[in-house]
Amino acid sequence: MSDLKKMIEETTDRLFADHVTPDVLKAGDEGVWQEDLWKKVEDTGLPRVLLDEDNGGANGDWQDAGVVIERCGYHGIPLPLGESIAANFLRAKSGQPIETDPTTIGIIRTDGDKQFAKRTPWARHVKSAMMALPSGGSITQINLEGLTIDHQSNMASEPRDDIELTTQSMESASSDNAMSEFNIMSIGAAVRAGQMAGALNRVLEMSVTYCNDRVQFGRPIGRFQAVQQQMAVLASEVAAASHAAQTAFEAMSQSGLDASADIAAAKIRTSEAAGKAADIAHAVHGAIGITQEHQLHYFTRRLRSWRVEFGSENYWAERLGQKVFSLGPDELWTSITENHLSIN
Amino acid sequence: MSTNAFFNFESVTLPPETEALRREARSFLKENLPEREASERGRTWGGFDPQFTKKMAQQGWIGMTWPKRYGGHERTALERYVVLEEMLVADAPVGGHWIGDRQSGPLLLNFGTEEQRQFYLPRIASGEIYLCIGMSEPDSGSDLASVRTKAEKCDGGYRVNGRKLWTSNAHQSHYMIGLFRTHTDSENRHAGLSQFLVDLSLPGISIRPIPDMLGQSHFNEVTFDDVHLPEEALVGKEGAGWDQVNAELAFERSGPERYLSSYLLLVEAIRLIGKTPTQMQKQAVGRLVAHMMTLRRMSLSIAGMLHDGQDPRREASVVKDLGTAFEQELPRIVQSMIELEPTLATHDRYTELLSYFTQISPAFSLRGGTREILRGMIARSLGLR
Structure with a gap:
């Protein structure tokens, strides 16, 4: 691990462990914006981890960003930090000014004679977002102030808002035609895969602790083979998902958003693990796990939501599969051994 | 991200020199892979072809990581990995040398005597001899510590009696690395096990193939009837078989x-x-x-x-x-x-x-x-x- 990565991991972990308390998780769940926590996050420069020093960044690569994003998932931080890292990366790439406010990413689609950015993460709490324009395939900074925002949320009570765009908000946009809606899907999928890797590790640790603490039939439930076999499945799924996410961030450090096959594999693998892991963790925890008295639900609800955001496993599997078929049977192995295959 | 609290999966980047090796392996396969029936190809690393094993040996692809003084090639574990995966995806018939290369060789490097290393390793690496693993028995499958085949001390060595079962490729192998009981300790069932190099041509050994449900022959029953093993057949320490076998299984898995x-x-x-x-x-x-x-x-x-x-x-x-x-x-x-x-x-x-x-x-x-x-x-x- 590089020194920078180690330092970033320690900083992030300490900050989140100290401040993402049960009260903060609960308040976040109830829709309360955590302004103080955002200030602290902003002070550390984490939203700009990928930017160079001129832009107030840490000059980090996607592996460094991956550490931050993974820790976001592990601690369940109720803030758009992953989204801000992604949006600032896109800003820097297209030469747009970087802001210290929270920001997000989204996709604009045409519906009749109107244009909407539906299910935009945290839109009500941000001033501007990096968004893919409809059918033009470019990514643009959109000012969200004054727009009609319909408050929606995912299963974990995280804001996923529907925005109605005006002609004015679209006109002010300068655009970079080299990037596309697919890039927003890719960068979003990478963020969610990293967050899922973190939440999966948290759910595993909580389940191991519970297996050792909970006594039934006169012994900790972790001593029963029936429970051990399930826990082994959980642990293996978590290991695979973490490694898939790690591989994607490494590939992105080399090839950016062109590493789309690795991003696809990571989203497919973490999404699949998310469902299995949430089911096993709840099975192991019993009734307490499905109550608000235990913290497990903060993580399983996020896992089940993130699983389908920025493309479910089927969305990405279809695209990866399309690429495999177009290469043909005799190129499959070559393409797997060649690093950083692109599927767009 | 190395945040998994229980497992340590560091990511590995293959060094550039492995790319040339991969190309070499692919062109070797193009030239030397025999035409076979579909089901024969499906056996992958179970497939047995002495000629192919010889060719692999000539390429220096058996015992790749072993010291040169034992017939090895002092290549890295990652270079070996690249050759292995290329052989596997091509369904190359690597079964002859697979066990010796994967686990018996490393076992002898870890625990064998100098004489054992000098005799067996160069012969495995040159594709001359094949090995098989005698662990399971009729009453000993997952519960490996329950093995009962006995190796009793006798004049000039050990006398072996008992039966091994499901021994893959015993009928095509020259030697077995067998796990036998040398001592019975009612307190500790993991104690008293020892590993031996067994020459399968010795008197008293009979090998009966057991066809699998698809009609293919890989399983065998190997019976030991007063088989005399010389003292130098012992691998590692007498009684340390359990730990040695576990180290070996790491390679197997x-x-x-x-x-x-x-x-x-x-x-x-x-x-x-x-x-x-x-x-x-x-x-x-x-x-x-x-x-x-x-x-x-x-x-x-x-x-x-x-x-x-x-x-x-x-x-x-x-x-x-x-x-x-x-x-x-x-x-x-x-x-x-x-x-x-x-x-x-x-x-x-x-x-x-x-x-x-x-x-x-x-x-x-x-x-x-x-x-x-x-x-x-x-x-x-x-x-x-």
Whole structure:
């Protein structure tokens, strides 16, 4: 691990462990914006981890960003930090000014004679977002102030808002035609895969602790083979998902958003693990796990939501599969051994 | 991200020199891979072909990581990994030397005497001798510590009596590394086991092949009737067999063969579907490939641990459990993608392979340690016991 990565991991972990308390998780769940926590996050420069020093960044690569994003998932931080890292990366790439406010990413689609950015993460709490324009395939900074925002949320009570765009908000946009809606899907999928890797590790640790603490039939439930076999499945799924996410961030450090096959594999693998892991963790925890008295639900609800955001496993599997078929049977192995295959 | 609290999967980047080796392996395979029946190809690392083994030896691809003074080639674990995965995806018949290269050689390097190393290792590396592993017995499968075949001290060595079962390729091997009981300790069943190098041509040994349900011969029953072994047949320390076997099983469980067994079927399914897949076919294949990409990276990570001299036992049990689940679900998923009946011997490559893998895939999570045993080991790694 590089020194920078180690330092970033320690900083992030300490900050989140100290401040993402049960009260903060609960308040976040109830829709309360955590302004103080955002200030602290902003002070550390984490939203700009990928930017160079001129832009107030840490000059980090996607592996460094991956550490931050993974820790976001592990601690369940109720803030758009992953989204801000992604949006600032896109800003820097297209030469747009970087802001210290929270920001997000989204996709604009045409519906009749109107244009909407539906299910935009945290839109009500941000001033501007990096968004893919409809059918033009470019990514643009959109000012969200004054727009009609319909408050929606995912299963974990995280804001996923529907925005109605005006002609004015679209006109002010300068655009970079080299990037596309697919890039927003890719960068979003990478963020969610990293967050899922973190939440999966948290759910595993909580389940191991519970297996050792909970006594039934006169012994900790972790001593029963029936429970051990399930826990082994959980642990293996978590290991695979973490490694898939790690591989994607490494590939992105080399090839950016062109590493789309690795991003696809990571989203497919973490999404699949998310469902299995949430089911096993709840099975192991019993009734307490499905109550608000235990913290497990903060993580399983996020896992089940993130699983389908920025493309479910089927969305990405279809695209990866399309690429495999177009290469043909005799190129499959070559393409797997060649690093950083692109599927767009 | 190294935040998993229980397992250490560091990512491994293959060094550039492995790329040339990979190209070498691919062109070698193009020239030297014999034409075979579909089911024979399906056996992958179970396939047996002395000529092919000889050619591998001439390339320096057996005993790749062993010291040169023992006939090895002093290449890295990662270089060996690249050759292995290329052989496996091509279904090369590597069964002759597989056991010796994978585990018996490393066992002798770790625990063997200088004489044993000098005699056996160069012969394994040159493709002259094949080894098999005598662990299981009629009453001893997953519960390996219950082995009863006895090696009793006698004049000038040991006298062996008992039976080994499911011994893969014993009928085609020159030597067995057998796990025998040299001592009975009612307090500690893991004590009193020892490993021996057994020359299978010795008097008193009889080998009976047991055809599997598909009619293929790899299993054997090996009976020992007052077989006399010289003292120098002992491997490592008398009574230390349990620990030695566990170290050896790490090699047995850690390789890429634990997820690639049915890869050939995926390739043939993609060929059959052609250029106009349905949405469901794309999703199914994309998912399988995502799993494969991940398993390969994890498998490489274990090769990296071996490369760095670390003990990959915990991680290997995770990859074997995930890998065998993958290679077992592959025939089922492929079947659901293409509405064709599996067939026996109709010279239709795809349906024959489908038939072969549909039937044989339960074996994938039996060989090398059952799924339940591995999951028990994973649970122990979590601190649950």
